[in-house]
Every structure is written in structure tokens, then in C-alpha cells.
Amino acid sequence: MHLLEIFYLLLAAQVLGWVFKTLKQPVVIGEVLAGVLMGPAILGWVHQGEVLNFLAELGAIFLLFMVGLETRLKDILAVGKEAFLVAVLGVAFPFVGGYLYGGAIGFEQLPALFLGTALVATSVGITARVLQELGVLSRPYSRIILGAAVIDDVLGLIVLAVVGGVAQTGALEIATAVRITVISAIFVGVAMALVPLMRHLPLERLPMGSPLGFALMVGVGLAALAAVIGLAPIVGAFLAGMLLAEVREKYELERPSFAVQAFLSPIFFAMVGVRLELAALAQSQVLLYGSVVLLIALAGKLIGGFLGALSQGFRRAVVVGVGMAPRGEVGLIVAALGLAAGAVNEEEYALVLFMVVGTTLLAPLFLRPVIAWAERESNSERKRA
Incomplete structure (x- = not known):
């Protein structure tokens, strides 16, 4: 049964991905919609498991x-x-905006805090797929987005720890926030400190099956370690890839790793669609208030990213702002924790769901044209030089 569901997802993701590629739109949107189509919202052929x-x-x-x-x-x-x-700015603006709007529409303080927290974290996987698809991962604005996403995850975790402490105990858990900050900083710092060692590590002499096997082990291992200390596993995976980037040409790691990604990443994006509870979005109040929350979510990251990257130039700063806009499972996790703790109700949870769906679908649509806009300016600058 699981094999059949995987086949349905891959088939729909490939077909809709091709349709969106033909329309010169991000493939990732087609993959997400493939999950919506195959999931409980429409056909019901695929369910979470x-x-x-x-x-x-x-x-x-x-x-x-x-x-x-x-x-x-x-x-x-x-x-x-x-x-x-x-x-920092991309965390501050959405958090403050979400908190203030929650208060303005009648939320109690705790639900308003959870709403602000749900707007904090960026889902870098969606942006990374578009950057990879367009072949611009080497551009400075892409590096800013990826670097900011790692810091963003740590900051989001700290905010969640503080707000979660308020929900459980009614008091600020400063000690918990400090502990998370220190552990996260040590994890990222140690990973970065290993880079010089990786350059001189003879992978072919290690007691491993192959350099690729070693690389995949490091990737999964650091992802697991990140999850253990409370970070998103993708942060550990990104740091592992960055470590191995120092020897990627020497050991030909990219091509076989891409083959694995080409199989698994469409399942990830399709499952985003499968998880979407579209029925919860049909209520008129959710549509009205959710649209405002969506605008706050988009504007908060856009303004924060733009101001933070303005030294790169106007157009490239816009790319960074749009690239930081997608939210994903982290926002839903925050809202689900609030729901479980009794801090938010079903309607307040639905507002976060609306925001996640909107940013997931809209951000890639805007990202592609603004990248083309920025690249035209870069090409003009190179010609003048």
C-alpha cells in the first residue's frame, strides 16, 4: 500500500512539475499541488503515515x-x-506584526504570542529548490538567504522556547532560551571549525565502503544531531553539505547525491500538500483574518530581508526578502503546540494554516521574476565593467 502511495505522489509530482516548468513557473508549486490533489483534500489516494x-x-x-x-x-x-x-530583522518584524495584529482582532496575550511566533521561521527548503532550479546558488544573495536561514532557525527556536515556557508555566523561561542559544552556537561553530580538517581528510583511506557512503553518513548524522538538540534536521544537513563542499570535486559527490535528492525531494514537497487541511480554510472569518496574517507574514520577511541585505543593492535585497518569505512545517508545529497546550483554539490555528499555505504557494511565484530582474541588473553591470 505504501509503495502505491509513493507511486501516486511521484507520478503526480512529475506531471504537475512538468506542467509548471512548461509554464515557466517554479516546479515546487506543481509538486505541492500534486500532494493536494492526491491527498485527503481531493482524491484521497494518499494519507499521512x-x-x-x-x-x-x-x-x-x-x-x-x-x-x-x-x-x-x-x-x-x-x-x-x-x-x-x-x-534578526526577519524574525523581529513578523513576530511583532503577528503579535500586534492578534491583539487587534481580540486575541488574548498568549494566543497573540503564538501567532507572532508562528510567523517567525522561514522554510528554506522551498526557496532552496527554486534557487537550485534557476542555477543561482553561487550568487551572494543566495548565500545570504542560506546563511540567514540557519540563524533564523536558531532564533525561531529561542522564541518558541520562551513563548512555550509562558504557555506552560506562565513565566518567561530565560534559562531555557540561554541553554538553547549556547547549544546551537556550539553545534554550528564546531561544524564550521571542522571545514579546514575536511580539506585534508583522505576519504579513500577511511574504513568506509566509499567516499559517497561516508558523505551520506555525515549528512544524515548531522541532521540527526541537529534534531536531538532541538534544531531543524535540515540545518544539520546543510552544514554537512557545506563541510563536504570542500572535497566535492575530488570525490565526485554531487552527481550521485543529486540522484538521491531527485527521488526524495518531490515526496517532501508533495507531502506538504497532502498535509494541508483545505476545509479549515473555507470559513469566511479565516479567509478575512488569514489574508491579513498572510500580508503581515510576507511583508515582515520582505522588509526584514530587504533592510538586512540592502548593502547588496536594491534588486538583490528584494530577492533576499522574497526568498525568506516561505513558511512551512515550523509554523504549523508552533500552532499545533499552542493548540495542544490550550493556548490557541481551532480558529486561531486555521489562521496560521492559511498563512503557511499562502506563503508556500506565493513566495516561489514571486521569487522567480525578482531573481530574473536582479540578474538583468547584474548582467548589465558585468557588461559595463
């Missing part, structure tokens, strides 16, 4: 592992200041 959820998680891990393989640490460090600013 442990096997499919696990394959979807692996798809996200291998997508970010591949993105990391095309990103060297020195390139990220070269835009480190901008990435940090983009992450």
Missing part, C-alpha cells in the same frame, strides 16, 4: 544537503554580517 512522513523528512534533508554541497563556508562568511541582519 509514518513511512511517507519519514521519506518526506529525508527529502528535505537531502535537498539541503545538496544545497550545502554547492556552498562553501568562505562564501557564507563573506556575507555573514548581512545574513545575521536579515535573520
Whole structure:
């Protein structure tokens, strides 16, 4: 039965992906809509389950592992200041906007805090797929987005820890936030410190089946370690890919890794569609309030990303802002935690669902033309030089 469901997802993802590619639109949108089509919302041929959820998680891990393989640490460090600013501003603006709007429409303080928290985290997998598809992962604005996404995840986790502490105990859990900050900083710092060692590591002499086997082990291992300390597994996968980027040409890691990603990542995006509860979005109040939450979510990341990356130029700063806009499973997890704790009700949860669906579908649509717009300016600059 699981094999049949995987076949349905892959078939629909390939067909709709091809349709969107033919229409010169991001393939990822077709893959998400494939999940909506095959899932409970329409045909009901595919349902959530442990096997499919696990394959979807692996798809996200291998997508970010591949993105990391095309990103060297020195390139990220070269835009480190901008990435940090983009992450901080891109967390602050949506959080404050969501909190204030929640209060304005009658939410109690705790549901308003959860609404702001749900708007914080970026789903970099969606943006990374579009950047990869357009072949612009080496551009400085792409590195800013990827670097900011790592910092963004840590900041989002800290905000969630604080708000979650308020929900459970009624008090700020400063100690928990500090602990998460320190552990996350150590994890990212150690991964970056290993880069010089990786350059001189003779993979062919290690007691491993092959350099590729070692690379996949590192990717999955760091993803698992990230999950253990509370970060998104894709952060660990991205850092693992960045480590191995130092030896990617020497050991031919990209091509076979891409083959694995090409199988798994469409399942990840299709499962995003399968999980969407479209019936919850049909209520008029959800459509009205949700549209405003969606605008706050888009504007918060756009303004934060734009201001943080303005040193790169106007058009490239717009690309960064749009690239940081997609939300994904993290926003839903935050809302689900609030629902489980009794801090938010079903209607408040539906607003977050509406925002996640909207940013998931709209951000890739806007990202492609703004990248083309920025690339035209870059080409003109190169010609003048």
C-alpha cells in the first residue's frame, strides 16, 4: 500500500512539475499541488503515515544537503554580517506584526504570542529548490538567504522556547532560551571549525565502503544531531553539505547525491500538500483574518530581508526578502503546540494554516521574476565593467 502511495505522489509530482516548468513557473508549486490533489483534500489516494512522513523528512534533508554541497563556508562568511541582519530583522518584524495584529482582532496575550511566533521561521527548503532550479546558488544573495536561514532557525527556536515556557508555566523561561542559544552556537561553530580538517581528510583511506557512503553518513548524522538538540534536521544537513563542499570535486559527490535528492525531494514537497487541511480554510472569518496574517507574514520577511541585505543593492535585497518569505512545517508545529497546550483554539490555528499555505504557494511565484530582474541588473553591470 505504501509503495502505491509513493507511486501516486511521484507520478503526480512529475506531471504537475512538468506542467509548471512548461509554464515557466517554479516546479515546487506543481509538486505541492500534486500532494493536494492526491491527498485527503481531493482524491484521497494518499494519507499521512509514518513511512511517507519519514521519506518526506529525508527529502528535505537531502535537498539541503545538496544545497550545502554547492556552498562553501568562505562564501557564507563573506556575507555573514548581512545574513545575521536579515535573520534578526526577519524574525523581529513578523513576530511583532503577528503579535500586534492578534491583539487587534481580540486575541488574548498568549494566543497573540503564538501567532507572532508562528510567523517567525522561514522554510528554506522551498526557496532552496527554486534557487537550485534557476542555477543561482553561487550568487551572494543566495548565500545570504542560506546563511540567514540557519540563524533564523536558531532564533525561531529561542522564541518558541520562551513563548512555550509562558504557555506552560506562565513565566518567561530565560534559562531555557540561554541553554538553547549556547547549544546551537556550539553545534554550528564546531561544524564550521571542522571545514579546514575536511580539506585534508583522505576519504579513500577511511574504513568506509566509499567516499559517497561516508558523505551520506555525515549528512544524515548531522541532521540527526541537529534534531536531538532541538534544531531543524535540515540545518544539520546543510552544514554537512557545506563541510563536504570542500572535497566535492575530488570525490565526485554531487552527481550521485543529486540522484538521491531527485527521488526524495518531490515526496517532501508533495507531502506538504497532502498535509494541508483545505476545509479549515473555507470559513469566511479565516479567509478575512488569514489574508491579513498572510500580508503581515510576507511583508515582515520582505522588509526584514530587504533592510538586512540592502548593502547588496536594491534588486538583490528584494530577492533576499522574497526568498525568506516561505513558511512551512515550523509554523504549523508552533500552532499545533499552542493548540495542544490550550493556548490557541481551532480558529486561531486555521489562521496560521492559511498563512503557511499562502506563503508556500506565493513566495516561489514571486521569487522567480525578482531573481530574473536582479540578474538583468547584474548582467548589465558585468557588461559595463
